[in-house]
Amino acid sequence: MNLLIDMGNTRLKWAVTTAGHIMTGSPLVNSRINREELIKLWQGRYRPRRIAISCVSANQLLELVQLIARELWLDVDIILVKSQAQAFGVINAYEQPEKLGVDRWLALVAAWQQYHRPACIVDCGTAITVDLIDADGRHRGGLISPGLTLMKKSLGLGTEALPFSEINHAVGLADYTEAAIYSGTLMAAVGLIKQVLATQADDTQLILTGGDAGLIAGQLHLPCSIDPDLVLRGLLCALEGHT
The missing domain is CATH 3.30.420.40 (ATPase, nucleotide binding domain)
Structure with a gap:
């Protein structure tokens, strides 16, 4: 299982994937992104092998998401996706x-x-x-x-x-x-x-x-x-x- 995270200007949207299928979760408004809310979203429900993140929101929010991901899943592989030529x-x-x-x-x-x-x-x-x-x-x-x-x-x-x-x-x-x-x-x-x-x-x-x-x-x-x-x-x- 993998975790996809799309961090936009207003909301964090996310989904888990299995065998190429996407199952979306409840989005989180950026103003509500904090340690407790992120843990509530993901703790105990999923154990992703990899996490792919798209981020256009504030850097501190991205840092927090990565920090919580490491806290929940110590060895998870986090991929920060960038635009390519x-x-x-x-x-x-x-x-x-x-x-x-x-x-x-x-x-x-x-x-x-x-x-x-x-x-x-x-x-x-x-x-x-x-x-x-x-x-x-x-x-x-x-x-x-x-x-x-x-x-x-x-x-x-x-x-x-x-x-x-x-x-x-x-x-x-x-x-x-x-x-x-x-x-x-x-x-x-x-x-x-x-x-x-x-x-x-x-x-x-x-x-x-x-x-x-x-x-x-x-x-x-x-x-x-x-x-x-x-x-x-x-x-x-x-x-x-x-x-």
């Missing part, structure tokens, strides 16, 4: 490949391994990232935008009168401010994705992942695949390819 059939577009966020890299790897076709991969999380891969597995580059919550918070921070709200509202032209912000930020994300897809071939596979994937997909009105475990499956590919 080329691996698993994917060619990284970045001149400095290590600068591509490892979550984006792993999403590209997982998408290529599953579809082997041109794809547009959108991570709808704290940030919205859009990455394109062509029919030869070549990453064509990507875009980064604030996620829905960041867009709403930025309006609250940058103005005196625009409130931040986590409540969902009806989508469309609004007659009160909270609903106008909700629809405006959601349509900004939808417009970004549609603008990118308008320049791509019709057979491009659209894949959405991240916490707001379902919400954004509901307004796209386009064929798409929602894959909440995309980065974890990329981690599994990296783990299986590690010697």
Whole structure:
């Protein structure tokens, strides 16, 4: 058995794997990551042979996760996955490949391994990232935008009168401010994705992942695949390819 850990900007997501199958566990919000919570997640339930970690969150959180892993499983092999110039059939577009966020890299790897076709991969999380891969597995580059919550918070921070709200509202032209912000930020994300897809071939596979994937997909009105475990499956590919 192996343990996969995806440490994002907002949440720690994890899964255990047996014979190539992924079984996801309950995610942990970054603000709740501490020694007690991590031990509660994993102690006595699992004994992994190897751990693969993808991390874009704070270094101190990564250090804590590695410390607890060593405490729970003294001899476990911990693999900190990094973005590469080329691996698993994917060619990284970045001149400095290590600068591509490892979550984006792993999403590209997982998408290529599953579809082997041109794809547009959108991570709808704290940030919205859009990455394109062509029919030869070549990453064509990507875009980064604030996620829905960041867009709403930025309006609250940058103005005196625009409130931040986590409540969902009806989508469309609004007659009160909270609903106008909700629809405006959601349509900004939808417009970004549609603008990118308008320049791509019709057979491009659209894949959405991240916490707001379902919400954004509901307004796209386009064929798409929602894959909440995309980065974890990329981690599994990296783990299986590690010697």
